Amino acid sequence: MVDELDARIIEIFSSDPKMSVLEASRTLEVARATVQARLDRLTARGVVTGWGPHLSAEGIGYPVRAYCSLAIHQDSGHDAVAEALSGVPEVLELHTVSGEFDLLACVVARSNADLQRVLDAVIATGTVVRSSTVVVLNSLIPPRALPLVRSAAGEGRP
Structure with missing residues (x-):
């Protein structure tokens, strides 16, 4: 606490x-x-x-952000997929998740057309069976943790 x-x-x-x-x-x-x-x-x-x-992908020239749900080859294992995807610099985050897909990746690209190159690079690792991608149109609440700190300290509680 x-x-x-x-x-x-x-x-x-x-x-x-x-x-x-x-x-x-x-x-x-x-x-x-x-x-x-x-x-x-x-x-x-x-x-x-x-x-x-704190770095901004947009400021570096990658204004397109997308989240990719990934189904992986089950015999590969999560660690092998993570290692393979760590070689794709546009993959900013990778999480194991529950549900229909195995992993959730946050990726960035220079443009919508460049996003196809990034997705192709993810698939080219040979560890992903299929993917489903959603593109972020606008970020209404940026990544943050301070409200959690305030709440944990009792300041944000009713």
């Missing part, structure tokens, strides 16, 4: 990842050692997973 101070620490570093621990401690009005210990604990527990730059 995260408490209110954890949530405030996460929020302040999410808004300014370059902020120093000392500056954060002054802003939050808590000891520097407290902020550092909380960050260390949040990292060790897997709540905070990194501090790198």
Whole structure:
């Protein structure tokens, strides 16, 4: 669980990842050692997973995003498919799922026409039997986690 101070620490570093621990401690009005210990604990527990730059596929020149439901060769296994698909740079995410399909992949492309090349590359791995693809038209809520942090800390509860 995260408490209110954890949530405030996460929020302040999410808004300014370059902020120093000392500056954060002054802003939050808590000891520097407290902020550092909380960050260390949040990292060790897997709540905070990194501090790198957030990249935009659109900004790199890949404005088309699609989700592909994939049925795989059952004798290949999920790990072999994941390894094969990791060789396709446009595959941004891959998840095992329940239901009719085995995997869900998030892919990007330079254009709708380029999406066909990406899908062909996925199929060319030889690990996918069939796929079904939906193209994202507009993203109404971008990837986020801060509302979960606030809710877990009790701030978002009624």
